[in-house]
Amino acid sequence: MSTDRRTFLKLSAMAAASAAAARATGSQAAGISAAGISEDQARRTGDGVAWNKAPCRFCGTGCHVQVGTRGGKVVAIAGDQQAEVNKGLLCVKGYHVGLALYGEDRLRTPMLRNGGELVPISWEEAIGVIADRIELDPAGFAIYGSGQWTIPEGYANLKFMKGGLSNNHIDPNARLCMASAVTGFLATYGVDEPAGCYDDLDAADVVILWGNNPAEMHPVLFSRLIDRRSRGEEITLIDIGTRRTRSTAHAQHYLEFKPHSDLAIANGIAHLLLKNGTWDRDFVARNCAFRRDDEKGTLNGEAMSFEDYVAALESYTPAEVERISGVPAEKIRLLADLFGDRSLRITSLWCMGANQHTRGTAINSLIHGVHLLSGHFGRPGDAPTSLTGQPSACGTVREVGTLAHTLPGGRVVTNDKHRQYTEEQWRLPAGRINPKPGHHTVAMFEAWSKPKKEGGDIHTIWVQVTNPGQTLPNRNLLLEPGVKDPDKFLICSDVYPTATTAIADLVLPSAMWVEKNGMYGNSERRTQQWFKQVEPPGQARDDVWQLIAVARELYDRGHAGMKDKDGRFLFHMADAQGREVPVWRWERYYDINVDRALFEEYRPFSRLKHKDLAPYDVYAQARGLRWPVVEQPDGTWRETRFRFAAFDDPYVAKGREIEFYHSTTDDGRAQIWFRPYGDPPEMPDTDFPFWLCTGRVLEHWHSGTMTRRIPQLREAMPQAYVEMNRADAKRLGIQNGEQVRVESRRGAVEVPVWLGGRGEPPPGSVFVPFFDERTPINLVTLHLFDPFSKQPDYKKCAVKISRLPPSPPPQRPTPQRQGA
């Protein structure tokens, strides 16, 4: 044997032993800390790639990515190591977000439907068509937007509709997503959005998932939590769910409840806290009051005494809760014991399970109530934290207020002072803003799908950055009649062909993500900013430009609403020298930073609810900041992590530990609600014996229009399926992989059965993801909604599962004889 070879063998042997010795302690044999890397690194690296920041395009977590561009294209993505949210890590969607720009079927030109076909037209024609539809009847025009609107996009649309057209028919898809979270926060604290933040996940001893599967839906938050275990920390993870998921695999306790009975579980915890005397008397005495629904059904309800509260909960004994929910009584006691222990830090997480619920406001307020009653609030790790599904459901929809009843900064159209302030800020003549709330989402599409003579008062909807053709519930009721009605017109701005562009009369190609400037606001009150980094394809243009171009067209046609009280254009913008810039002309649109101008105009609105925003330029230099962002004497801007807690929130009055300074009762108190359990509007019966739950999967985001065009994600999860319990499948004689029909009273889809896959529903329950437009499960779902939030319930309705008649055996092609 040669000396070289022998030396090599010895080196290999030593490497193996050293690695084994090192790994036993978990030490990093060749570990290199990311710390100490200077912030002055050149942005352009040796391989010619320029790197810049952007928040991820997908979910509400709000990870920052680093976007690598070269030659005008995105070529790579990296986790942003300076981002507090994700600390350099991403999920598989985030790592592949750059590919979302490059599906070959990107929309590149405006198209108008003509004789059933979409025919390319010019932008000028397209803008003219929209102006025509508005002039036809401005009050019957509606905009349906999204929690994926950037903050400036949402603000511009809101100003255009409510300030320009005096029309409140603007609502976002977030109505289908977090409206019940909003009403839950408002009813409890008098102001929207979580008090805690993601830092709670680093400090909590116990984390409770209320109908939530963050392992797939908020993966970076989930790993931020469970990776603490790799560092030797102990976390108790409790999954309260209706099916086993990837999150369940990491949980110590899985509490499987019957759909809708989460209300009984929350009440059962409160019952035991009172019975055991483990509720936090001091905290409640200082900071809380009790509340129940009133006869008029107002969001704020009526006060109730503590004695009435105790009496109302009397019946929610562990045994009774077990009867309603199916969760064993001792597990209810386990939850109550944890909440009864003030030495623990407890964080609750929830998302669509609690929100897409015909009692969504109720379960949201009950989760807050359990935390308040037990005093698990206001310390790091002690927080009821609602998660959002869209990147700017908070920043745009909830803060800007792109809902049918709201004005910017937590204001409402029904409040005289709020309208007056808004009109002043927008330099509008007094009385311009309509005091009557517009149609919420379901009502908007009902009105569009109802003939005009029958009272269907919406003739045109402009859909932006969302896909109602796939995501509205009960599509046969809310969309199909409008599609067939020649009086109705649908406009859709999007980046790919979707189930909505397929039925739209006018399709506009949009720029997406880093093809434009943008700002998002994530689930933890963090406002984020990014710059345009590449050009959009073909004639695709920014959504804000599309809106301003329409506004200018109306202005040019003499529409009075497009002028302020001095006769200036509603979207008047000027350069640094004060000269007006014609941003409605595309070639001039980027002469100034329109996002910055809109954001600076919007910023003063944020003060009313103490959601103070910093100047645009401050966000340009940060990886997002959590509001209230308060200017310090030295001119710096300080973000707030824990709201209502004196140690961190500058707006808490001196001398108070906790203050709910937007209390609905004006006394600094939050409301602990009593909300009784009641059966859901539709339950399985003999004809439709299964519960249907719908939702997302890790690989796909929302309706899949972006992620289904990313090969890595598409290959891993190519199509929708129905998950069912093995016992049910066996009983029905259904094989794994067999195509079946999932049918409700409203519609049906055919999908293959996947047994023992991602999740496992209990007997009598099935799950279908909604990402696949070829199997639109929302033909099946229920359109009934929560009475306060108007948010529909996508998580439960009754279906039947049927086997399909055997199809004829595939015809074997007859072999063709060569050279006969």
Add this chain to the structure above:
Amino acid sequence: MHASHSNAHAAPLFLAVVVTLAIAGFLVGTGEPPSTGTPLVLAEHGGEETGSRPVPGYLSLRDTPRTGGAQLEADLLRLRGPGRLDPVDLSGSSKPLDLADRALNRAYAGAPPTIPHPIRQDSAAECMACHEEGLRLREAVAAPVPHEDFASCTQCHVVQEAPIPGALIGHGTGHNAFVGLESPVQGPRAWSIAPPVTPHPIFMREQCLSCHGPNGRDALRSTHPERESCTQCHAIQNELAQSPLQGRSAL
């Protein structure tokens, strides 16, 4: 096969199988008591192609004379391919192929690789059985994870082939024109024999031996895997695929 070829070719192959078996023995536990005189458990003849065989422990391998039977010869033939102890190829000739092979399951240089085998869909609990220490089983290499232990493996790594049975309707969406950043080929050297600078960011790739260790692809393997402090000699070039905290001006 000619006998004269047998020895010359069999050496590295035999080595591979022995090492594999020895390491497998190590993984399943080496605490077995000495069992002197136990014959080698590899079958002399026959044996199902796909059947499993008992794994010999180190001691039985140590104490048993090794004479390859027909089955062993057959095994050895099947095991042809780069062995972990083959000399490192410094010529660079295999590098383009190795890098291309590595790029097959990555969208761009730095992307998390997709998974080339089926996995359990409901839990990531089993991943680390192979990927913690890393192992080589015949042609297949399970690379040890190059980053610190994250428990939610499937957060970033997805399978290449859909696990859904009965997926009949195809993918339904077309081509994607994304062109990913190519893998760097060679880090620059300060002078001709200076240690090369790392040509890629090392964040999430802190365990250099995952790719550059004995089980790495030929052209990526280090000639000196025993020197553990890689960055002592190899400076990090583009430490970050990151922009500075101070963004560019707003206007």
Add this chain to the structure above:
Amino acid sequence: MPVLSAVLTMSPDPRTRAELLRTLALDPRLSLGDPVEDRLPLVLESASREEDRQLWDQVAHSPGVVHCELAYADFSDLHLHPIS
């Protein structure tokens, strides 16, 4: 010629440990790696199968060795030059 490597778990007693390291370092057939806490990686080199067996047993039974685990083994020469 066999080349093996192993991870020794050493006695927590500092004096025993120091003596063990000193003894092992004296044997030219052994190459010691950098200890990690109480674990010592080392390479064992020997000229024959008999010597390999003897060396392994000697190391494994040295005073101060709590446990000895194999990490790597190479017997390639043995195949080429079978011992009769």
